[in-house]
Amino acid sequence: MTHIPFTGQLINMCASLLLLIAFAMLSQRRVLSLVHLFAMQGLILAFSTTVVAYSSHQSHLYFSAGLTLVLKGIILPVILHKLVRRLDILWDVETLFNIPTIMLVGLALVVFAFNLAAPISHMAGTITRSTLGVAMASVLLSFLMMITRSKAVPQVVGFLAMENGLFFAATSATYGMPMVVELGIALDVLIAMFILGIFFFQIRVAFDSLDLKHMEQLKDD
Amino acid sequence: MKITDLLFQLVQNTVLLVAAPLLPGWISQCRAWLQNRNGAGVLQPYRMLLKLFHKDAVLADQASVLFRVMPYVLFSCMWLAVALVPVLVTGLPLAPAVDVIGLVGIFALARMFISLAAMDVGTAFGSMGARREMLVGFLAEPALLMVLFTASTISHSTSLTTIVETLAQQHFVLYPSMTFAAVAFVMVLLAENARIPVDNPATHLELTMIHEAMILEYSARHLALVEWAGALKMLAYMTLGIALFVPYGIAAPGDWSALPLAVVLLVLKLALAGAGLALIETLSAKMRIFRVPEFMGTAFLFAVLGLLTHFLLEAA
């Protein structure tokens, strides 16, 4: 195999960590630990972005790394934490059906994603060829997570995790999107977070629970 | 057309008009003989007409104009029908105006009027008669049409003149299709002229009568016209049958020398036909009204079969 520079190895390291976290989220029952995992994801993301910035001398990537750190590492987790506390679902535990199956499916997804990414990643000009597959995998995993979660908050966490995966793809595979786009995306995510916050309370008022099984009234059958 | 033809047409019509009542008279006379009675004589119909023409007419209070007009329409329709059939000579002036389809049309017109008139007064019998008459009619009319079509496909024409000329005055050919047609025609004739087994002219039994039920409300001059029209209709049918199936002896246009023979032959044929009709009536019994559609259906079927056999065997 060809020699990979140290930075590259670091980034691959981060990638594998992200994948690990994604799996952890998939199988995590407790809301609070989900939030913690999400925060960890944000931190790793920020770290990997700095590494990419350093290795590729892309000054604007430092900026976006900072942005990530602030937004995904600090603000969003804090907001989530507050929400969880205000909604006092701090020790809320939700029942997942048959974790091993989900894990197996997740595994299959990862394989699928890697296969999908393989033909592309070799043409990546960056030192971080293989990370695209990881990014795609974590996106798909968080998708799977949203499907399997039966409560509102974890679903949202899954949603945000998906954003993280996307962001990782953006930075690792392509040295980051143009600044204006990244700002826009960050803004959107922030607003989304706020709106979701509002939502949680409205839902609580309406259904006095955040369980999604109450919200299955609109249908056609 | 020559003036002589026109003249001849007029003369023939008047003669036939006057002579028509003889036919029913002759038939009932034959029936009397067949039943070992000595009948009222051939002239009986005339006496009846005379009697009717002297009576006071009684009109139902419900009757409308249509009721009073009908006998005249019926009468002149039948008169026209008689005038159209070549009885003695072909190629008369009126002939081109109406062909066989038109002839059927005229009969249908008459039937329509008489049925409407029957419904006009609004009695139970009237409408019943009208219904039955139309029931018979809607099967008899196409049957008759099919019979005529057989003849006209043979002669490649629907004008009676051409038909008769083809059948009579050209070399003699046997047409198997015509046998079917003949049977059908006889059945239609029985039905259309209200004879046994379809109808009984001599009865007023409510449940059986058809024609009589329709003219139940007529009296005096109207009744007389209706009866006379009936005689004319009978004559028209018989002469039509003769023209189709045994046309031999009908003279070609302008061939005055053959005329006397034609007259003699016509009288003979009519006499025979009348006798035959009487025989049929004596031998067969009046059938239930519900059987009539089957009877007429058979007639229709025979007629169509005739046409088919023509296309099968004779189409060259």
Place this chain on the structure above:
Amino acid sequence: MSTLAGMLPIDWMMAIILFWLLLGLAGLLSHNPRFIVQIVFPLGAVAALALALAALAGTAQTQVATAPLGLPNLPFHLRLDALSAFFLLLLGAASVGISVFSSGYFRAMPVSKLGLLCLEYHVFLASMATVLLADDAYLFMLAWETMALSSYFLVTTDHEQPEVRQAGFLYLLMAHVGALAILMSFGVMLGAHGDDSFAAMRHVHLTSTSASVAMLLALVGFGAKAGVLPLHAWLPEAHPAAPSPVSALMSGIMLKTAVYGLLRISFDLLGVPQWWWGVLLLTLGLITALFGVIFAAVQVDMKRLLAYSSIENIGIILIGIGLAIIFHTSGKGALAALALTAALYHALNHAFMKGLLFLGTGSVLHATGERHLGRLGGLIHGMPRLALLMLVGVLALAGLPPLNGFVSEWLTLQAFLLSPGLPQPYLNMLVPVAAAALALAAALAGFVMVKFYGVVFLGRSRALAAVPPHDAGAREQLGMAYLALGCVLLGTLPTFVVLGIDPVAAELVGHSLAGNVRSTGWLLLTPMRAERASYGPLVLLLVIGTGVLFTAWMVRRFYHGRLRIAPAWDCGFPEQNARMQDTAEGFGQPIRQIFEWFMGVVKHMPSPFDVTPTFHSSVHDRLWDLCYVPVQRASEMLSAQIGRLQQGRIHVYLLYSFVTLLVLLAFVQ
């Protein structure tokens, strides 16, 4: 003035169409009912007359025009040739009477409805004219659907009654489905790189298969409009629902636009037809005709009865077209021309007589408020003039000489009789059977008409609360008298009519009857040679007329003429009442008994212990259960299955997206 003089007939027609639209708008905007009924409708009638005249003038040569509207770089093409001219003549001539009638008939209507009705009425007329003039698929479909839409609104004028809404829905649905079929047929015939003008379609050379596909699609489409079996279901529903003049328009004229479309596509756009189309049309026509007349015989609603009889007449027209195609493809030009002439002649006749009858039912409805035959009767006493006019229509529709219905049937039968020697032997077999069936249908039509006229106008009133009927108003009578006169003239002067139709035959089948017809002068109609067949209705009329007068005079001359009015004798039965007459059901009973095996009869038998026993039986259309109900069931079932997909759980929805994504990705890879 010179510009006016320089206008071609087609320009006149476009102007008239525009004028109709303006009239409709005027009616919509004005809130004065007297203005609408006394100005707008008569003006519409005048325009119709002008259209008829323009059509008469337009048969001479083909004219083309384009309107500056329509799709970009695809303007509206219009074309006036013999075929469209003939149908435009039909439209104009028949709608004159109907518009005049309407101007009287609608006077009682509330103004809120009247304005809309006026708009829809004239849009309907205009769209029909446009259909006949259209020369590209787009304009044709546009006008066609507008026609359906406007007539739908006309049908649902009395939308308060649920059955009217039901009828309207069924009508528009079938019209729309038919339109889609027509659209597909146009799609098959489409010219090079999607040129949808008829001119381009004429030049496309289709394979025999695709031509047949186009033909079948067109048959479905136009059949659905014309009421060809088994697509007739809307007709007996919509006609009774609509106001009578509208029924007259629809039955008399709109059905003919479908005939026009069929002719246009089969003979003109598709070039030379194939012989089995003819057989198909012939068979369909026969079935339709028999079906229509048999069901007409058992109806108890005036307008339903007439609607079924319309189905029958469409069948007869179809028979003519089918024969024409058969002859045309087997190289018998003259016979093809004859059959085609017969079909077109019958179309024209039907427009007049059915229009007349529907208008008559309108007047009856006005006078008695009753559509059910079982409660009518004896109207001849109250409405003698209407009764006379209706008698003409009834005799004509029954196909009796010397009126017009007979002439076209006579021509059709002639075409049958002169047919032997077709290449296909079994066609030779088919022909006599077909002729027999046609004869049967014609005879049954007589039965139906006796029932109709006898039950409505003759006898005594069956109505329990006898409404004293008043005769129709002056303008109604004028309109109907016009149509009745049309029936008589069309019946007694056939030579001119046939000569008028001749250009169409010449255009479509490239053969003309004019020579034969002219050979024996105007008094006798001789489509072929004189010794083959000839028909002189005028002579017939004269002879019968003189016969009647002469007999009457003789009787007057030699007879005292004493007359007593007395109660009806009726075999001496004293107390008889109106209920002893045949009801409509009773009159139709024999037919029902004979044909019970193929119509669904529901009988209500009284129990032997019933104190006041009642018996009634209703006939319904088996084809409905056979063809329509299954379709409905299938679609309902399918939508029930699909509805399951939308079952409310957001996880499932996410799963849909997820699976879709994965499948697509796998597909890409």
Place this chain on the structure above:
Amino acid sequence: MEILWVILFPLCGGIVMALFGKHRLAPELNSAMSLLTLISAGVLTWRVIEHGSFTALDEEFFVDAFNVFLVALTAFVGFTTSLFSRPYMRIEQHHGKLSANMLRLYYSMYQLFCFTMLLALLTNNMGILWVAMEAATLTTVLLVSLYRTPASLEAAWKYFILCGVGIAQALFGTILLYFAAERLLGANGTALLWTHLNQVKGQLEPTVLSLAFVFLLVGYGTKVGLAPLHNWLPDAHAEGPTPVSAVLSGLLLNVALYAVVRSKVLVDGALGTHFAGNLMMGFGLLSVVMAAFFLSRQKDVKRMFAYSSIEHMGLMTFAFGMGGAVATFAALLHMTVHCLTKSAIFFAVGHAAQKSGSQIMEQIRGLIKTSPTVGWGLSLGTLAILGMPPFGVFTSEFLILVTTMHTYPWITPVLLLALGVAFAAIFSRMQVMVFGETTGQRLPHPPALVPTFVHLGLVLMLGVYVPPYLAQWYHQAAALIG
């Protein structure tokens, strides 16, 4: 710079309404802002007519034949809807369904929504396009849940999650696009500019682009409402306030489709195959058929028309996918007429529902009696949307069907079947609502149906006559899209 005005007016509008949203004249203010937007859009259009397409602000924005008429359309419908929502919302407040705060939220979000729509249309940057689309979701989601009823919350939640997830896929697609493009255009900002991408589309890496298109299609397709990604659409339309349903159907779906088509152009250029087209045709056909069969099960009137929107969106997607001058022309025309007609229908439906106090169709009866304008608006609109001439929908459907018949004959029966089923379903219900015996009572405020009839008038005009410059745009856009 006209473009800036077009975007700034609604943005400011959003802020202004957030400040004065409770004022008595807030509705009028709202309409005024929309009017300003409309005017500036008009100026922009005029400019494009004069000089043709151009870009602005170092190419971040650009206008060409494709998006200019959509801009005009969006601004126009935005304005008419604001006109409609003036009395409508007053009546809602009257009925006590809405508080002043909610109205403020409504007005400001309405303006912001218009802003995001116009931004998405005018931007040259695929990234910004994505941002705008996401922002559109964010602005409307609170409008959907405006009534705070459980149903509306559920609808809003589904709307948010499904569209959010979907749009995330679109972002991944955009990233892949960028990934492919930067190797040609360098890592500077220009690599996401559509104009540049369009120039180099021939050399873009096919495998990446096909992958990207899948993500983009699934992403934006979710917002277009393509089956089976449509599930949010009926709920959101049915539960939100009627003006919102109108703009969702009329504008949002159009803009999402616009995004799909933009990316299709690039992918076609890169692949040189009919891959993208086939995908779109498949989705379109599926949507048409499924929507048609869904239609016949509906009880809620707005839900039904939501499904009809799915059906028509599917038809457009199908037509765009089919490609070719005529089909694309027809699709663009269909975009226009569907937008106008559907919003007109929702206007009428809104008043009808207010009149009978329910959106359930069994309880809406005999409108033509209680208020003829609503009745006629609804019936004519329905007939128009069902493709009845002489309305414009007929024109576009005619073109689409005829072209399909010409190129893919075996698909036509399926389409026609679906159209027939849809016709039967919608029409039978419309008839009962409009005609027949009546239930509803008179309204405190007169219905504002001027917008309805203006829209229908335009649609009618497009049915018989397409103005030359409009046709010219369509043709240019068709050439652009190919």
